[in-house]
């Protein structure tokens with residue numbers, strides 16, 4: 034596996050490259066702008082070159098941009114949906130300009146106000162279909178782009194959709210140009226939504242293979258979990274000290290179906306923790 038982490042872009046996007054080298058990573062994930070802003074200014078030539086030049090001197094990659102948490106393409110409100118797609122398209126433009134392979138995003142939320150409608154199948158599927166429609170629109174508006182749109186499975190907090198493999202498949206089925214998309218599995222989110230990596234590792238991947246298909250998997254977010262299996266609570270923990278445990282991460286590192294993929298840490302503690310975590314993962318892969 035190619036190991037990296039979600040590194041900081043404080044002070045400029047190019048700083049992500051330095052951080053990745055600092056923690057001795059093979060790759061990295063980053064935000065492409067301030068996460069509290071809806072829309073950022075388009076990137077200047079200088080900013081693009083400042084990022085690409087130092088990157089070219091490294092072997093880092095494949096890279097991933099994590100999309101803004103503000104974007105909800107699952108919203109039933111048409112104005113909000115439109116605004117979300119505009120912001121999504123803008124992030125996709127930045128991703129392509131920077132030569133980053135993947136734009137990873139959380140599918141969205143159905144936002145139904147009634148609590149007992151949280152897991153209503155129709156309500157959830159309608160949101161998944163709105164997301165697919167806006168993804169198709171975005172793909173239509175960006176002909177020839179090389180970067181892929183990557184659906185990340187959600188933990189299932191609030192009215193988040195895209196939790197179970199079937200829900201991810203529901204989106205994929207409605208995408209016109211399937212070559213333009215991929216899937217990223219967050220180990221903590223899947224644990225929180227009920228996939229037992231600890232006791233059922235191979236079977237979960239078998240299910241993923243059957244329902245989604247390994248050909249869509251482009252990467253992993255490697256996180257241990259503060260919250261319980263099936264809790265639907267999104268709380269990342271450092272590898273080996275959470276509920277999933279060290280042995281589970283050895284399974285990830287030695288699984289043949291994952292060996293060619295990049296994996297990005299989103300664990301607490303920053304670079305000081307990521308450097309040793311990456312080193313431990315490399316050891317686990319060899320044991």
Ligand SMILES: [Zn+2]
Pocket residue numbers: 185219254299
């Ligand atoms: Zn994640």
Ligand SMILES: [Zn+2]
Pocket residue numbers: 188219221222267268269
């Ligand atoms: Zn998360």
